[in-house]
Amino acid sequence: MTSPTTEDLQAITEQVWLSYLDPEGVAPFLPSEETPSLPHVIAAVSVTGAWEGHVVMSFSESASQMAASALLGIEEDEVSRDDIADAVGELVNVIGGNVKSLLPDGSLLSLPHVATIDEGVNKWPAAVEVCRLQGSWQNEPIAISVWTSKSTG
Amino acid sequence: MVIDDSRAMRLILRRIVTQLGFEVHEAGNGREALELLEKMDAPPTVALIDWNMPEMNGLEFVTAVRSQERYRQITLMMVTTESEHGQIVRALAAGAHEYVIKPFTPEAITEKLALLGLVPSGTLS
Numbered sequence: 001m002t003s004p005t006t007e008d009l010q011a012i013t014e015q016v017w018l019s020y021l022d023p024e025g026v027a028p029f030l031p032s033e034e035t036p037s038l039p040h041v042i043a044a045v046s047v048t049g050a051w052e053g054h055v056v057m058s059f060s061e062s063a064s065q066m067a068a069s070a071l072l073g074i075e076e077d078e079v080s081r082d083d084i085a086d087a088v089g090e091l092v093n094v095i096g097g098n099v100k101s102l103l104p105d106g107s108l109l110s111l112p113h114v115a116t117i118d119e120g121v122n123k124w125p126a127a128v129e130v131c132r133l134q135g136s137w138q139n140e141p142i143a144i145s146v147w148t149s150k151s152t153g
Numbered sequence: 154m155v156i157d158d159s160r161a162m163r164l165i166l167r168r169i170v171t172q173l174g175f176e177v178h179e180a181g182n183g184r185e186a187l188e189l190l191e192k193m194d195a196p197p198t199v200a201l202i203d204w205n206m207p208e209m210n211g212l213e214f215v216t217a218v219r220s221q222e223r224y225r226q227i228t229l230m231m232v233t234t235e236s237e238h239g240q241i242v243r244a245l246a247a248g249a250h251e252y253v254i255k256p257f258t259p260e261a262i263t264e265k266l267a268l269l270g271l272v273p274s275g276t277l278s
Binding site for chain 2: 020073083094098100
């Protein structure tokens with residue numbers, strides 16, 4: 001089988017942005033080679049079954065607030081932690097679902113899990129990064145990565 | 154009726170179908186949706202249903218609705234990230250009428266509803 005690639009992630013991310021965060025095409029996600037600063041919010045879905053691993057999105061605090069504001073139609077300064085969890089959880093769910101479509105049939109997608117960095121969830125023990133897309137959205141860093149936790153990659 | 158565990162996704166779908174003239178009821182999973190159906194005076198015209206939800210997923214909801222004659226006229230449309238051919242077949246075999254894969258555009262939802270005869274076919278133009 002072929003593993004997801006950075007190009008796959010970029011194509012999926014462009015579709016998600018056009019569908020939900022940037023329907024007018026004026027504020028796209030901009031890929032970058034620069035390593036983003038330490039993220040504040042981590043959203044992940046796990047894939048089990050024929051392929052095992054994780055799809056992970058990391059956001060700066062502002063990026064997560066902007067995502068919640070855009071998806072929920074509320075002002076950024078009114079965004080709550082629950083709003084952020086819901087919005088970034090749905091984003092990683094959609095991106096994860098599309099990554100899963102590139103994996104062997106019989107893979108299952110978990111419900112999304114969202115944590116802030118101060119909750120200490122940004123490591124995937126025994127997992128190996130398969131590909132990564134990093135960049136910025138309205139000058140705020142966002143990264144998307146795919147990890148495999150066994151030799152299915 | 155919009156059934157999705159994400160408030161953000163429910164809001165996106167609500168905006169789309171409200172613009173098409175539908176009154177919208179929301180549920181966060183299949184069980185909540187079944188409870189809501191029990192309370193409604195008349196069944197909804199259409200249900201837009203996520204697949205992966207806690208407590209009762211979309212496929213289970215479709216199966217439950219299709220087992221009840223009183224809900225026979227509800228049009229069931231899956232709106233989900235599940236894009237595997239086998240999953241689509243399962244949903245359609247269980248009684249779903251249409252299938253939309255996320256991410257979607259408002260036009261994609263409108264087009265599917267038009268194909269089902271639930272909105273005028275000229276709505277997109």
